[in-house]
Amino acid sequence: MSKSTYDADGITLEQVREYVWEIPQEGDMRAPARVLASEALLDEIKEDKTLEQIKNTTHLPGITNYAICMPDGHQGYGFPVGGVGALDAENGCISPGAVGYDINCGVRMMRTNLTYDELQGHEEELVDSLFANVPSGLGGGGIVEAGVDTVDEVLERGVEWAVENGHGVEGDLLHCEDEGHREEADASKISQKAKDRGKNQIGSLGSGNHFLEVQRVTDVFDEKVGEAYGLEEDQIVVLIHCGSRGLGHQTCNDYLRKIEQQHQGLLNQLPDKELAAAPAGSQLADDYYKAMNAAINFAWVNRQLIMHRTRQVFERVFDRPWEEMEMDLLYDVAHNIAKKETHEVDGEQRELFVHRKGATRAFPAGHPEVPKAYRDVGQPVIIPGSMGAGNYVLRGGENSMDLTFGSTAHGAGRLMSRTQAKDEFWGGDVQQQLEEQDQIYVKAQSGATVAEEAPGVYKDVDEVVRVSDALGIGDKVARTFPVCNIKG
């Protein structure tokens, strides 16, 4: 019996096993590419340049095992969103396009002990107060408007800076990936222009798909893990999705231009200029890594300030201290990062720059980098769906280290461009429908943003999560549904 194949207009994928497809190595590819998806998801993934892009990434020097496209993959700048590339940290390279423009775009979930019953009737007051108190939209205006010295501290110290300056508590550090601080950060590697863009954006949501959402837990699929995560049905939680704003964007741009200029030889070997990479050990690889780590710290501070401000808003709306409402950080996960990690490859321990772009770290139970509180069950993984579909909490699955360098998907993944979305939807209509049909209260700076983020522009998050769960890379723990949503 011949192997099952999937023909995607010029690219043929061979099925390795259920939900695992391979683009075999050929020509100048340095490894195969793998796509983790159902056929239903492949039907959507093949519609843009995702497959060509994941194939292109296998040309990067040092690519280890295979390049991986997650079930929510879609076209990105050079490297697909939903892509994982582990590049040898000694003989490989590091690629800003494989991290993404929005460095450490990510999500954090905060628990409360409120129930949906207690919140009902307060939705409009809450959404208005959140919208008034959490800066959003394009341009400047943050919770903190910083001077140069403060920006440098934020860049080098991450969430430690926030906690020391009254924007959180010690416990917040423990429930953040890397405890909210990348040691290798060096603020001097971030340009003045990037700092200028970021200094008045510390504590701001931004625009696009970024949001703050109050949600209710509708399902707990795994009681044991749910208990470890402090989640139960009807509980209110808050999900914050944002990144490093103009600072991260400028940093990505700065280094792409430098790398294009200084590493033309490597660039010429790559099928797409947008994959520009700095060879491991070069000055620029070192500088970019330090700058990226600083931008990662900036994004964590951004989410920390927004979370702490949200506590204060809840205090006013529900008239009691946030501690009494047990508003603790469940976890903060990065969606756009690279990190030097040690992984077992062919029985050998190897140092790799694991690039996760639109992909989530998903370390399994027992991994030393999983916070103590969750070590026995695995790292929390938070997957936002669209604002009408709901969201998932997963836990790092036991197969993630073998299959995906400890990673899984990051969201639903777009189905259409922002331009197309605005042709098909009208923000006001979307807003009205969500409120009338699903009692979801949305407030945004711009109607265009609501249209761009309409539920219909996203893939089916249930299907993405089903594949992650079936592969054992990220297992279903709980599902949440929106109550209030604010965005840019």
Add this chain to the structure above:
DNA sequence: ATGTTC
């Protein structure tokens, strides 16, 4: 994603 076309 993004001082939304360096």
